[in-house]
Amino acid sequence: MNRVIKIFSVVISLFFTTIIHAQDVAALVQKVKVKLDVVKDYVADGTMKTDVSFIKAPVGQVKIYYKKPNQFKLKRDGGISILPKGGVTVNMSSIVSTNDFDVIPAGEEMLNGIKTKKVKLLPRNENSDVVITTMYIDEANLVICKAITTTKENGTYEIEMSYGKYSNYGLPDKVVFGFNTKDYKMPKGVTLEFDDEDKATRDKMKNKKGKVEIIYKNYSINKGIDDAIFKK
Amino acid sequence: MWTLLQIELYKIFRRPRTYIAFAAITSLIAIVQLGLKVDGKEYADFVMADFKNSFSIDGNTLNGYFVCYILLQLLLVHVPLLIALIAADMISGEANGGTLRFLLTKPVSRFNFIMAKFLAATIYTIALLIWLAILALFVSMFIFGTGDMLLLKNSYVVQLQQDDIFWRYFGAFGFAALAMTTVAALGFFLSQFAENSIGPIVATMSVIIFFTILSTMSIPLFNLVKPYLFTTHMVSWKEFFDIKVDENNATIKGTIEHPERIVRSVTILAVHIFLFVGASLYVFKKKDVLS
Numbered sequence: 110m111n112r113v114i115k116i117f118s119v120v121i122s123l124f125f126t127t128i129i130h131a132q133d134v135a136a137l138v139q140k141v142k143v144k145l146d147v148v149k150d151y152v153a154d155g156t157m158k159t160d161v162s163f164i165k166a167p168v169g170q171v172k173i174y175y176k177k178p179n180q181f182k183l184k185r186d187g188g189i190s191i192l193p194k195g196g197v198t199v200n201m202s203s204i205v206s207t208n209d210f211d212v213i214p215a216g217e218e219m220l221n222g223i224k225t226k227k228v229k230l231l232p233r234n235e236n237s238d239v240v241i242t243t244m245y246i247d248e249a250n251l252v253i254c255k256a257i258t259t260t261k262e263n264g265t266y267e268i269e270m271s272y273g274k275y276s277n278y279g280l281p282d283k284v285v286f287g288f289n290t291k292d293y294k295m296p297k298g299v300t301l302e303f304d305d306e307d308k309a310t311r312d313k314m315k316n317k318k319g320k321v322e323i324i325y326k327n328y329s330i331n332k333g334i335d336d337a338i339f340k341k
Numbered sequence: 342m343w344t345l346l347q348i349e350l351y352k353i354f355r356r357p358r359t360y361i362a363f364a365a366i367t368s369l370i371a372i373v374q375l376g377l378k379v380d381g382k383e384y385a386d387f388v389m390a391d392f393k394n395s396f397s398i399d400g401n402t403l404n405g406y407f408v409c410y411i412l413l414q415l416l417l418v419h420v421p422l423l424i425a426l427i428a429a430d431m432i433s434g435e436a437n438g439g440t441l442r443f444l445l446t447k448p449v450s451r452f453n454f455i456m457a458k459f460l461a462a463t464i465y466t467i468a469l470l471i472w473l474a475i476l477a478l479f480v481s482m483f484i485f486g487t488g489d490m491l492l493l494k495n496s497y498v499v500q501l502q503q504d505d506i507f508w509r510y511f512g513a514f515g516f517a518a519l520a521m522t523t524v525a526a527l528g529f530f531l532s533q534f535a536e537n538s539i540g541p542i543v544a545t546m547s548v549i550i551f552f553t554i555l556s557t558m559s560i561p562l563f564n565l566v567k568p569y570l571f572t573t574h575m576v577s578w579k580e581f582f583d584i585k586v587d588e589n590n591a592t593i594k595g596t597i598e599h600p601e602r603i604v605r606s607v608t609i610l611a612v613h614i615f616l617f618v619g620a621s622l623y624v625f626k627k628k629d630v631l632s
Contacts, residue, residue, distance in 0.1 A: 160590045163497040164396075165583075167592040188488040189400035189500060290395065 134214040134228045137246055144251050145279045150176040152329045153280075157183070159191060161290055161319035166191060171323065180339045193288045193319060194263050209233050215243065220254050221271075223247050238262055252279050264289050275328050286321040342453050349461035353427060362423035362469055370412055370476040374484060377408055381485075392498060398491070405482030406490040406506050410582065412477040417517055417578070421524040421549050424469065428462040428528030429541035432625070436536040442630050451626050459618055462525045467518050474514050492582055499583060505594050513578040516603065520575040523610045524549065526617035527571075533624045571613045574606035 153173045159166040171190065174182040183190055215227040225245040232239050238260045245255040252272050259265045266288040270281035353359050377384060381403045389398065435441040445454070490501040501509070528545040535541050552572035555563050567573045583598035597603065 158589060158591055162590065164500070165497060165586050165590065165592050166500040167502050167594065169502075183399070185400065185489075188404075188503075189398065189402060189491050191396050191398055191491075191498070191500065194395055194397050 134226060135212040137226060137248060137251075138212050138228060138230070138244075141246060141251050141253060141279065147331075148175075148177075148278050148280065149331050150174075150334045151280065152332070152334065153325045154327055155323050155325040157185065157190070158322040159320075160322070163290070164191060164319075173323070173325070174334055174338050176334050176336070176339065180336070182339050193266070193286070193290075193321065218245060220245050223254060224249075225254050250276055252276055252281075275325075275330075278328070278330060280325070280328055280330070282325055284323045284325075286323075288319050288321075290319045342457060345449060345453060345457035346460055346464075349431075349457050350464060353461055353465050358430075359427060359465065362420075362426060363472055365423060366416065366420070366469065366473055367476060369416060370473075370480070373412055373415065374408065374481060377403065377411070378484060381408075388493060392493060401486065401488050402491045403485060404488040404490070405478070405485040406487060406501075406503070406510075407492075408481040408485050409478045409510065410490070410492065412481070413513065413517070413578070416473065416477070417520075417575070418553070420469065420473070420521060421575075422546050424466050424521055424524050425528045425542050425545035425549070427465050428525040429532045429545045430538040431458045431462055431529055432532040433535045433541050434532075434538050436630075437538055445630055452622060455618075455622050455625050459526070459529055459621070462529055463522050466521045466525045470514060470518050470521060474510075478510055490582075494583070500592070501582065501584060502592075502594060505584075508595075509581040512581045512603075516578040516581070516607070519607060519610050519614075520571075520578070523571050523575070523613045523617070526614045526621075530617040530621045530624075533621055533628065569609070571610055574609050577603055577606035580606075 151174075153175075155171050155173060156168055157171045158168050169190070170186045172184045174180075174184075183192065210233060211231045213229040213231065215229050218225055218227050224247075226248050228244045228246060230242040230244065240259045240261060242259075243257045244253050246252070247254050250272070252270070254270060256268045257265065258268070266286060269285045269287070271283045272280075273282035275282065385403045386393070389402070392398075432441070435444060445451070487503055489503050490506050492499045492501070524545070527548060528541060531541040531544045531548075532538075549572065552570045556567055556570050556573040580597060580599055580603050585593045585596035585598050587593060
């Protein structure tokens with residue numbers, strides 16, 4: 110009888126410990142959300158680097174516009190910007206913009222010398238494109254250092270952020286966005302390029318990992334942005 | 342020599358046939374520009390459909406630089422046929438008109454006579470390309486504006502910054518001038534062997550079509566001869582629009598990915614011109630002119 114009581118006690122205490130942990134991380138996510146909620150909109154200047162094996166693009170000056178809840182626009186000098194679908198436009202604020210997700214604690218991890226809490230967010234809405242998001246939260250500064258998001262339509266992508274003078278707003282100085290690339294092959298009839306590419310070129314294009322890096326120089330926060338900017 | 346050249350240019354630009362090529366290029370470019378102005382977005386979406394599955398592109402991709410590239414891809418395949426109309430008529434036309442023997446009674450060396458005719462054909466070719474450049478590049482820039490240029494290759498995408506494009510067109514048109522001069526030299530060479538214009542014109546067109554088919558088909562047997570065909574090298578102007586990248590795949594402004602390919606193509610085209618003109622000189626010097 111005593112043995113049964115012992116086992117029952119252990120199970121009950123484990124259950125409550127899990128609940129307490131879940132409540133802790135839920136509170137942590139809520140604190141991060143409150144911090145991010147301060148930013149209603151921003152305009153930022155920065156530079157963008159695209160590192161994808163089959164895209165030869167220059168490093169360019171960009172202007173980034175954001176407005177709650179999820180309006181995002183990136184404009185580049187010279188006019189043409191190439192961004193992986195879905196990913197870059199999703200920022201941390203839009204991920205935690207609602208409370209419509211379940212939070213699961215997933216331990217702690219050191220990330221670039223920073224102790225972070227690992228948290229998994231599961232959207233409750235079955236129609237959500239996001240399947241799961243894993244966030245690494247710097248508990249001391251209440252900022253998200255890394256997020257891995259798996260989507261239904263656009264695969265899995267990884268966002269790493271480092272912070273500087275705008276960390277009070279939860280806005281990063283640098284964002285590195287990693288993603289898997291699909292095969293890219295154009296029919297020759299469309300490009301009218303009938304010459305064959307050499308083997309070295311073909312091999313180089315086989316790298317399936319892509320990266321977009323944005324370094325933010327300055328932010329102009331909560332000054333108001335016309336919605337028309339996002340429609341252009 | 343200068344007087345001979347002036348006479349030949351006068352003869353070329355006096356004939357209505359000369360302006361067929363200018364009219365054809367003008368109408369072709371105008372119709373393509375009109376089509377792209379009206380329905381260009383649909384065309385750009387169709388061309389980039391595969392790429393847009395994974396990436397979103399923001400900005401004006403259908404600008405003047407891109408339109409000019411499309412026009413060059415379409416037209417530089419067909420311009421040789423227009424050049425053949427004049428170049429292949431240079432000697433045979435005189436023979437057909439019965440003026441060749443009369444011309445050679447003048448105190449002019451056969452070398453100067455041939456070189457003046459070839460230079461006149463070359464000037465016509467370059468004039469045609471300048472007209473093409475004005476319409477395809479400058480008019481397109483005026484109609485569609487300027488900006489970065491996004492090019493889709495077979496297995497990769499190239500984005501060129503707008504201040505890194507103009508010199509590439511300068512190089513591409515220079516290269517095209519050399520390629521078209523090769524065609525003019527071929528037509529000129531073939532015009533030695535007939536006493537009417539139709540034969541050399543059709544022969545020049547046939548050679549270009551035949552070689553172009555060999556150049557574009559990826560069959561191992563043809564691959565052996567491809568590097569030596571001038572038609573293989575005529576499309577190397579596109580090399581000006583490929584750019585080197587650093588270890589992070591960022592483009593390096595002012596560079597060309599394969600400059601050695603341009604040098605090789607220029608060399609092969611120059612050798613062809615030299616051979617065709619040299620052979621023309623040799624044949625004409627030996628020729629017993631009876632017409």
